[in-house]
Amino acid sequence: MHPDSDNKSTDPVFEQEQQRLTETYATLEAMCGHLVSQMKKTDEEAASAKSSMSEELSPNFATYADAMETYADFAAMNRVIDSYNLAQDADAEKLAKIRLLLRQPYFAKVVLQFKPDEEPKELYIGNAGISDESYRRLIVDWRSPVAEVYYNQDNGRTSYRADGRTIETDLKLRRQFDIDKSVLNAYFDTTVAIQDSLLLASLSKQRTSQMQAITATIQKEQNLVIRHDDVPALLVSGIAGSGKTSVLLQRIAYLFYRQRGSLDPSEVFLITPNPVFRHYIDNVLPDLGESNPETLTWEEFARTLLPGDRGSGSGDVPLDALKRIDDAIGSFEFDHADFRDVQCAGTRLVSADQIRKIAAKYRHIPAGPHLVALIREGLDERLRSRLAQMAGTEAVQDEMSILSTEEQLRVFHETIDPQDDQEARELALRYLNDRHASAFESVERDAWLDIDRIGARILGSQGLSSVEWLYLKMALTGLGNPQAKYVMIDEVQDYTAAQLAVLARYFRRANFLLLGDPNQAIEAGTASFGEVRSVFAAAGKAVSECQLLTSYRSTPEITELFASLLSDKERLRISSVQRTDEKPVIIECFDEGSYETELRRVIEEAQQTGGLTAVIVPWRNEAKRIQAMLGTEAPPLVSRDATLPASGVTLITLELAKGLEFDQVIIPNATARIFPDDALSRRRLYTAISRATSKLTILSNGKLTPLLQTNRE
Numbered sequence: 062m063h064p065d066s067d068n069k070s071t072d073p074v075f076e077q078e079q080q081r082l083t084e085t086y087a088t089l090e091a092m093c094g095h096l097v098s099q100m101k102k103t104d105e106e107a108a109s110a111k112s113s114m115s116e117e118l119s120p121n122f123a124t125y126a127d128a129m130e131t132y133a134d135f136a137a138m139n140r141v142i143d144s145y146n147l148a149q150d151a152d153a154e155k156l157a158k159i160r161l162l163l164r165q166p167y168f169a170k171v172v173l174q175f176k177p178d179e180e181p182k183e184l185y186i187g188n189a190g191i192s193d194e195s196y197r198r199l200i201v202d203w204r205s206p207v208a209e210v211y212y213n214q215d216n217g218r219t220s221y222r223a224d225g226r227t228i229e230t231d232l233k234l235r236r237q238f239d240i241d242k243s244v245l246n247a248y249f250d251t252t253v254a255i256q257d258s259l260l261l262a263s264l265s266k267q268r269t270s271q272m273q274a275i276t277a278t279i280q281k282e283q284n285l286v287i288r289h290d291d292v293p294a295l296l297v298s299g300i301a302g303s304g305k306t307s308v309l310l311q312r313i314a315y316l317f318y319r320q321r322g323s324l325d326p327s328e329v330f331l332i333t334p335n336p337v338f339r340h341y342i343d344n345v346l347p348d349l350g351e352s353n354p355e356t357l358t359w360e361e362f363a364r365t366l367l368p369g370d371r372g373s374g375s376g377d378v379p380l381d382a383l384k385r386i387d388d389a390i391g392s393f394e395f396d397h398a399d400f401r402d403v404q405c406a407g408t409r410l411v412s413a414d415q416i417r418k419i420a421a422k423y424r425h426i427p428a429g430p431h432l433v434a435l436i437r438e439g440l441d442e443r444l445r446s447r448l449a450q451m452a453g454t455e456a457v458q459d460e461m462s463i464l465s466t467e468e469q470l471r472v473f474h475e476t477i478d479p480q481d482d483q484e485a486r487e488l489a490l491r492y493l494n495d496r497h498a499s500a501f502e503s504v505e506r507d508a509w510l511d512i513d514r515i516g517a518r519i520l521g522s523q524g525l526s527s528v529e530w531l532y533l534k535m536a537l538t539g540l541g542n543p544q545a546k547y548v549m550i551d552e553v554q555d556y557t558a559a560q561l562a563v564l565a566r567y568f569r570r571a572n573f574l575l576l577g578d579p580n581q582a583i584e585a586g587t588a589s590f591g592e593v594r595s596v597f598a599a600a601g602k603a604v605s606e607c608q609l610l611t612s613y614r615s616t617p618e619i620t621e622l623f624a625s626l627l628s629d630k631e632r633l634r635i636s637s638v639q640r641t642d643e644k645p646v647i648i649e650c651f652d653e654g655s656y657e658t659e660l661r662r663v664i665e666e667a668q669q670t671g672g673l674t675a676v677i678v679p680w681r682n683e684a685k686r687i688q689a690m691l692g693t694e695a696p697p698l699v700s701r702d703a704t705l706p707a708s709g710v711t712l713i714t715l716e717l718a719k720g721l722e723f724d725q726v727i728i729p730n731a732t733a734r735i736f737p738d739d740a741l742s743r744r745r746l747y748t749a750i751s752r753a754t755s756k757l758t759i760l761s762n763g764k765l766t767p768l769l770q771t772n773r774e
């Protein structure tokens with residue numbers, strides 16, 4: 062049922078629901094006001110308790126007993142402050158939830174009958190769960206077990222899982238709401254047969270430059286991924302616009318909720334294609350009341366681990382090279398030239414020869430993380446004794462005595478005036494430890510190992526690629542992040558098998574969520590889904606799989622056009638959600654003059670229509686060509702670190718447009734030269750076309766690519 066504005070006032074259900082909303086809203090507002098004043102009060106109490114306790118505190122360290130008493134007083138004061146802080150933290154968390162709900166208290170209601178003789182239960186589902194003062198559940202969190210019945214989209218007998226048990230119930234009613242703060246705009250009672258009105262309403266909205274959460278309209282196949290059991294690797298293959306990125310973000314929010322208190326955002330990693338994409342998605346989790354995880358591109362990940370003078374490389378390395386590294390490590394022995402001096406500020410602190418001597422003590426242990434850890438410990442000890450010996454020298458003590466007051470404060474947090482030799486030595490050691498902090502760091506990072514040289518010996522080649530370098534370092538030293546619990550890789554088809562092998566090994570204890578579309582692999586040499594499976598299986602991570610086959614982004618006509626680039630078998634399985642439609646336009650021009658006129662016209666038209674339009678070019682040099690042709694009227698080119706504008710026309714390379722979407726897409730030159738009839742061009746064209754939500758214009762300056770010939774009118 063969809064009451065329009067005329068019958069709202071006469072529809073008793075609408076009135077009842079508006080009434081319920083008004084009451085809930087008032088309760089939330091009251092709770093908010095109460096919490097704010099409570100937090101203010103706690104703040105004042107904490108401040109006054111602190112000041113009266115500090116006044117009463119009379120530190121006395123005269124005797125051992127006095128000192129003990131003083132410490133006990135300090136500890137008591139800290140305990141009081143901690144309890145205030147804890148209370149504040151709990152209140153702040155609750156307040157954040159209420160503020161989230163004040164934007165939209167809930168978006169759905171389900172009525173569930175658990176036992177035939179019981180009253181049915183009404184549950185309102187929202188972005189967070191909250192109970193009122195008398196512990197009555199006002200709103201249920203969308204991630205709570207019972208909310209699953211809403212997403213299962215079955216009316217009648219259904220079930221959900223809670224604490225490993227399956228709970229049977231009868232879904233009597235599934236009602237969706239369009240709510241803005243305390244105003245009910247509409248409600249929809251849904252059954253499976255009727256299309257999802259809230260979904261259609263949400264899809265028909267104009268796109269913004271930032272991705273939005275899809276909590277209220279998550280579809281059944283998407284929910285299976287979001288609520289999937291924890292598995293070592295979950296591979297989701299989904300067509301363009303099927304909600305892979307949306308599902309990924311909703312799953313992160315789900316995991317944070319389910320593991321509240323034990324899962325920290327710093328233990329979740331999201332590997333994204335580029336910074337433009339990161340900006341595009343970075344509001345979704347905060348809007349859901351959650352923090353963003355650690356978000357990195359491959360380049361950023363590699364840069365933190367590789368030596369400063371090395372680029373992150375292409376990653377295009379055969380898996381076989383990595384296998385040879387694994388095979389070789391088993392029987393590998395260091396030789397004298399595999400070590401490098403530990404240096405700092407031009408001083409050699411531990412020589413390669415000394416490292417060799419430390420290593421010689423462990424000759425019976427095979428090369429690998431255990432041996433490297435032992436050498437590292439020995440080296441750390443050697444470094445400490447070297448600095449202790451330097452601390453006793455006159456040269457260092459003289460150097461320390463002429464430190465400026467500022468430098469003394471930075472190093473010692475006070476000015477110094479050593480009274481005897483012993484004190485002077487201790488201070489000199491602190492000074493040296495500070496000055497040589499980077500030497501300790503390079504011992505810790507195993508920078509004393511010449512990975513390039515070791516790799517050249519193992520692989521028999523001159524110079525390692527960055528991926529080989531990383532893999533070898535991990536195999537040899539155990540480099541990795543064993544604390545990471547989840548790693549999410551979006552657009553997984555864009556990584557090479559070797560890059561994925563590095564990630565699987567680096568985050569060795571993490572569960573992986575891998576999402577991608579084999580048809581959007583726009584570079585040669587990246588991993589097929591078969592390779593993705595075998596890389597993770599080889600890393601000891603059994604792969605489970607899900608598929609998403611409905612396109613939510615594009616209109617049926619656009620979906621049909623990009624689906625026409627796929628094999629018949631694939632095309633037939635794809636569907637799109639019905640909406641108002643505009644036929645894609647293909648314009649083939651045979652002379653430069655008419656091409657320029659047409660291009661100017663479609664860009665001008667796009668400016669007039671409003672919304673966000675992308676002119677997608679395959680490479681940067683094509684962007685330059687367009688800029689040269691259009692001069693000052695060329696749309697601005699999106700750079701790698703940019704944030705998309707809210708509206709207007711932009712020029713963007715395919716690489717950066719990946720994963721994003723636009724109200725309109727213009728493909729400015731789809732000739733056979735740019736999109737020849739081969740598999741890679743087919744995927745590039747599929748990716749470019751599928752960025753459009755509602756309008757698509759394709760031009761060609763010369764003969765149109767054969768890939769689209771059959772689609773012309």
Ligand SMILES: Nc1ncnc2c1ncn2[C@@H]1O[C@H](COP(=O)(O)OP(=O)(O)OP(=O)(O)O)[C@@H](O)[C@H]1O
Pocket residue numbers: 260263264273275278279280283299300301302303304305306307308578581613614719720721722751
């Ligand atoms: N259940 C849903 N309810 C509302 N909107 C949805 C839903 N699922 C997806 N969408 C919308 O469809 C569009 C495409 O989603 P998303 O970008 O997550 O897909 P994708 O599979 O990652 O796409 P691609 O691989 O083509 O980059 C987005 O605008 C998203 O908000």
